Amino acid sequence: KAGVTQTPRYLIKTRGQQVTLSCSPISGHRSVSWYQQTPGQGLQFLFEYFSETQRNKGNFPGRFSGRQFSNSRSEMNVSTLELGDSALYLCASSLTQVQNTEAFFGQGTRLTVV
Amino acid sequence: AQSVTQPDIHITVSEGASLELRCNYSYGATPYLFWYVQSPGQGLQLLLKYFSGDTLVQGIKGFEAEFKRSQSSFNLRKPSVHWSDAAEYFCAVVSYQKVTFGTGTKLQVIP
Numbered sequence: 001k002a003g004v005t006q007t008p009r010y011l012i013k014t015r016g017q018q019v020t021l022s023c024s025p026i027s028g029h030r031s032v033s034w035y036q037q038t039p040g041q042g043l044q045f046l047f048e049y050f051s052e053t054q055r056n057k058g059n060f061p062g063r064f065s066g067r068q069f070s071n072s073r074s075e076m077n078v079s080t081l082e083l084g085d086s087a088l089y090l091c092a093s094s095l096t097q098v099q100n101t102e103a104f105f106g107q108g109t110r111l112t113v114v
Numbered sequence: 115a116q117s118v119t120q121p122d123i124h125i126t127v128s129e130g131a132s133l134e135l136r137c138n139y140s141y142g143a144t145p146y147l148f149w150y151v152q153s154p155g156q157g158l159q160l161l162l163k164y165f166s167g168d169t170l171v172q173g174i175k176g177f178e179a180e181f182k183r184s185q186s187s188f189n190l191r192k193p194s195v196h197w198s199d200a201a202e203y204f205c206a207v208v209s210y211q212k213v214t215f216g217t218g219t220k221l222q223v224i225p
């Protein structure tokens with residue numbers, strides 16, 4: 001079956017703009033988590049959605065938001081982009097909540113803010 | 115708060131040599147522990163996981179890891195490294211539905 005699909009793969013945005021990233025989980029998976037990966041901070045947890053509800057949130061400002069649709073697809077939005085938001089954004093899907101099930105990762109969206 | 119430490123930022127081994135990547139965690143109870151591998155420009159792939167039971171877990175690609183509660187460690191091992199193992203390896207802890215990753219260890223394999 002198809003893996004986790006993230007679109008777009010690459011994005012270049014200007015400071016102050018907003019951006020929306022998309023993640024389609026593996027069919028049947030109901031949990032979607034988002035992560036930010038940067039050389040300086042490593043992999044940091046953004047938030048997790050399960051059955052259209054945000055179940056957990058990392059330590060990121062309110063400019064970072066997300067949502068999950070009834071088909072489990074998820075979007076992540078970053079408003080008022082800053083240079084420091086440049087990163088690889090990874091999405092992972094799990095059958096149930098992330099606690100004790102394997103998470104499958106997409107290839108990520110590389111966001112560059114100029 | 116939970117934390118994960120991977121003390122080795124970069125490791126270089128010869129092809130065919132054995133490998134051990136270190137991971138220490140800080141958490142009150144028994145956590146769920148994972149090792150992931152990331153090739154350049156790619157997402158993360160799960161190598162193995164520990165939830166409970168046998169403390170020596172086998173994973174894909176010939177990797178294994180041992181959970182040692184007394185040392186709060188979950189080190190990854192491979193008896194004979196292949197050139198294709200060159201990548202970055204991440205240890206992760208999951209508790210209360212939150213995942214915490216270590217900073218990663220970059221593995222270089224020399225012929």
